[in-house]
Amino acid sequence: MSSQQPATDSAANYARIVRDMQKALRQSGRGAEAARLTAVSKNQPWEVIEPVLKAGQRQFGENRVQEAMQRWGEVRGDYADLDLRLIGPLQSNKAAEAVGFFDCIESVDREKIARAIADEAQKQGRCPRLFIQVNIGEEVQKTGILPQDADGFIKTVQTDFALKIEGLMCIPPVEGPRGPYFALLRKIAERNGLRALSMGMSDDFKTAITFGATEIRVGTAIFGYR
Template identity: 45%
Template structure:
């Protein structure tokens, strides 16, 4: 918190936090163990500032280039902001991603393991990563196959990456609960504590099933023309 903060109440933010806390209590979890990532992709700095003024500090972006255009200035102004990369990441963007983000949720292939490990060593900046799993086995989506999790995890650890957990996006227009439960089981079986799962329409179910990070866009910022988080 800085002197620039006005601590103005944001109704949408308060509503999300209230629902998070209720879901956590139902699951006998501590609300403080769950991180709300405000998905700010396609949102301008002017749209983001009111949320910052309300005290929120954790944000997520899908594209390196877009994040590089708006976040360096905001992070200079608010050094305690935490920025998460939640979209697909090209290996040739690894250097920029390591420099800009505080966590990466889309580690899904060996080539990206190598690129990130190289850049983290060169920049001496080791940030946590989440393995993205194609939990619904959808050909159009990013993420490693479920069966590939053990091998990719081993490669990431051998390369010196800090793997905090697993991330997934369930298939659209389907009940997300079985997919959340499967991701939680995968994480447990591989000794991973982090679960990045749940978005605007299903984060309460995700919290009840163990999510440590939820990614909420539309419910915080309102509807937009592109696909929302």
């Protein structure tokens, strides 16, 4: 790994995000452990990731299977509590590697992917924790199951593919208030008996916490722009 001095003080940024997160939890009347931080390391150089890892962060989010394996493959054995999460779209031809490498896949969004994960889980004798991605704003440029189809899809994944779903994930539209989208995701989760909600990013994680987020995904506010 390069020893180049990073332009971004990621460790200081990380400490600030943790403080802000804890403050938001207190203000929402929630416990300190009610939500966890995923540091989104996708596309970032190791020079800004390593200080955050050394500061104690263990949960990281990646967008691409190969990139994650290249970045984390050498160091993963040094951290038994490392939690690597795939938060980007998964292609079926990468399912075998994803199931074998990641601790959590947050982007289950169609039956083809659910089937591929189920097949690989059976072959490998292991299955990552799974979240279903909901296209909460029904945006054509984003992946995810549509909100009106979520109940049926959750049932299909649980029954037809015998996969255990931990929770739901969403990326709300950039424009407008995010609260209504977070509230809708929580409503879908509650009626399906799911406890985990991965929602909220650098610019809206405080709002997401007030709506019950259990996982927040922060990249830019920690590592800077890519």
